[in-house]
Amino acid sequence: MDLARLIERMPVMRATTTPDFYYGTAGSASWQAGGSNRLGFFNTQGASGTAITPDSLPVNTWQLGTHVITGTPGTDVCDEPHVTNVRYLTTTTMSVNGGGSETINDTNLADNESSFRWHFNDGSARTIQNVNIYVFNNTTPATRATGMDVAMYIKGNSMSAWQKVNDDTTTGPTGYTAGSVGGNASGNITGSGLDRGSAATDQYWYAAASISVETAGAKSAFGFGASLEYV
Amino acid sequence: VVTILVPGVKKDGWSVDLSDSRTFTQDDAAGHLSAWNRLKQICEKERVYIVRAFLTVGKISIEIPGGKQGYWQAQSTFVSMDDPVEDPDRHWRGFGFVDKNGMVQIRWLAYPQARQGSGFTNIYNVLDQQGVVVAVARDEVRLASTQNNIIWSYQRPVPKIDDR
Numbered sequence: 001m002d003l004a005r006l007i008e009r010m011p012v013m014r015a016t017t018t019p020d021f022y023y024g025t026a027g028s029a030s031w032q033a034g035g036s037n038r039l040g041f042f043n044t045q046g047a048s049g050t051a052i053t054p055d056s057l058p059v060n061t062w063q064l065g066t067h068v069i070t071g072t073p074g075t076d077v078c079d080e081p082h083v084t085n086v087r088y089l090t091t092t093t094m095s096v097n098g099g100g101s102e103t104i105n106d107t108n109l110a111d112n113e114s115s116f117r118w119h120f121n122d123g124s125a126r127t128i129q130n131v132n133i134y135v136f137n138n139t140t141p142a143t144r145a146t147g148m149d150v151a152m153y154i155k156g157n158s159m160s161a162w163q164k165v166n167d168d169t170t171t172g173p174t175g176y177t178a179g180s181v182g183g184n185a186s187g188n189i190t191g192s193g194l195d196r197g198s199a200a201t202d203q204y205w206y207a208a209a210s211i212s213v214e215t216a217g218a219k220s221a222f223g224f225g226a227s228l229e230y231v
Numbered sequence: 232v233v234t235i236l237v238p239g240v241k242k243d244g245w246s247v248d249l250s251d252s253r254t255f256t257q258d259d260a261a262g263h264l265s266a267w268n269r270l271k272q273i274c275e276k277e278r279v280y281i282v283r284a285f286l287t288v289g290k291i292s293i294e295i296p297g298g299k300q301g302y303w304q305a306q307s308t309f310v311s312m313d314d315p316v317e318d319p320d321r322h323w324r325g326f327g328f329v330d331k332n333g334m335v336q337i338r339w340l341a342y343p344q345a346r347q348g349s350g351f352t353n354i355y356n357v358l359d360q361q362g363v364v365v366a367v368a369r370d371e372v373r374l375a376s377t378q379n380n381i382i383w384s385y386q387r388p389v390p391k392i393d394d395r
Contacts, residue, residue, distance in 0.1 A: 015308060018315040034312060123261030127268060129305065129380065141309055142350040184309070184350060197379060199268050227309035229325075231267050231380040 015122040017226055020204075021068045022112045023078030031117065032068075037077060039116055039224075040069040041211040045085045045098060051076040056216065060173045062088045063211045064098070066115055072218055084113040088151045088210035091161045091175060104162060104208070106155050114155070114206040118226050121202050126230040128203050131194035134184045135166040138223030144168055144182025145222035147214045155206040157193035162210070165189065166222075171214040184225060245304055245326055248283040249274070250385075267304050271382050280384035286326040288340040290365040291357055295338075299328035301375065301383040303335045309349075320344040329375045329383075337371040 019034040027049075045065035046052035054073035057063055066085040068078040076082075086109065087095040094104040102108045111117075120128060135150045137143040150166035153159055164175070166182035181187040196203045205226075213219060244257030247270070255273075257266045264272075274280055281302045284295040295302070305325050308317040319342040327337030346354050346367045357366040375381060 014317045015306075016316050017308065017310040019312045034315075038312065122259075122265075124259040124263060124265040125268070126265050127380065129378075130307070132309075136311070138311060138313060140350060195379070199264055201262075223311045223313060225309060225311045227307065229305040229307045231265060231305050 015120065015126075015230060017118055017120045017228065019116045019224070020119045021078065021083050021116050022114065023068055023083045024080055027080050029081050029112070031112075033119070034068070034116070037068045037070055038072070038074075039083070039209075040067050040073050040076075041065070041209075042067060042073075045082060046076075048082060049080040051079045052082075056218075057211070057213050059213055059216055060171065061212060062173065066209075072220060083115065086113060086115055086153075086208040086210060088162055088212075094153075094162075094208065094210070104153050105160065109153065109155060109206075109208055111155070111206050113208075115209040116207055116224070118205040118207065119202065120204075120228065120230070122230065123201065125199035125201050126196075126203070127199050128194075128196040128228050128230050130190075130227075130229040131205065132184055132188050132190050132227045133165075133194070133205065133207065134182070134188035134225050136183050136223055136225045137221040139221070141184040141225055141227070144180070144186065145219070147219055148182075148222050149173065149176040149212040149214060150182070150222075151210045152189060153208040154189050154194065157189065157191045159189075163187065163189055169214055173212050176212065184227065243288055244286075244324065246285050246287070247281045247302070249279045250282050251277075251279045253279075267380065267382075271380075274382050274385065278385040281382060284326060284328075286324060286338070286340060288324055288366050289342055290359060291340075293326075293338060293340065295326055295328055299330070299384065301329035301335075301381040303327040303329070303337060303373075303375075303378055303381050305380055307339070320347065321349070325371075327371075327373075329381060333375045335373045335375045335378055335381070337373065339369045339371065340366050341368075343367055 020031045041063040042065040066083045067076045093101045149172045151162035152165045165187040169179045246256040283297045307323045323339045323341045325339040327335045356364045359365045
């Protein structure tokens, strides 16, 4: 076999940017690749050790439970412990797993309390720049999610408050009634704090997300998205 | 960006000729620093610079003008939780140079299927000599001082003239 043919047969290295979730089974928690699972937002967090039955969020109410689920909604696969629920209280405060109000900042929100983390991986050690984290309709990056109000906080980006990343219509909880926010160019989170100047094969961005729905029922036109440049 | 289109004869990626006549290609390898970051180290350590560059995607290569103050390279992708693996319809390769106004003139190339769903509004087709769309492209300008991935050209100091 000549060299050219050998090169053709070598697998193509492809970078991945996947969601990881921090949860466990039988009391041992760790960051686990999302794989085919999804992140779901519900009205119940449930006790550690007991999977919840996915339930609906009341309209205009921030979620009380965050779970790794198998479908829409499928079943709850994070049980001991569940993914931490980080709930929006005000623009600068949060409730972690139903606890009292805390200022949302890099100190109070531990890495392992994040709703998820974006995980870039490539075989080569890469630096990363021009990161853009957003919510969209799960089809077209520029289009906002339908019927959703979403707040996000990304660690390490000098943020001092939740950022409104999606606000579909004028229906919503306090502060989320302007509408027309969302997608990769509206409400999106950018900043030099998201750059990764030290080359590595794995790079991470820790995110808290809080959700409110504007209408009753499951939301399928909703997804977390990210774009980035790797060098 | 002034470019010369030539039939793509190389693997997808960039290749550069250096001022000491060496040629480097994008040979990213598992477990090593990325090829561009390695090249950046070499240029800074050995004080050599890029004199010619090509970017190849599929059946075409573009030549980047030589003799510039610096050169810029990156790959970009976008993902969602449901679709986290980079594939040709979301993968762009960018190469640029620093112009005399301190701006980076970047040309991005991708396979034709990247046009759909990208959200970019400034995409145009790249045709081969038979008029077939072989790639799509878009151009972008950035302030060079904000970019950390530029390989700057090392200019040898002009020898002082001893006029005594």
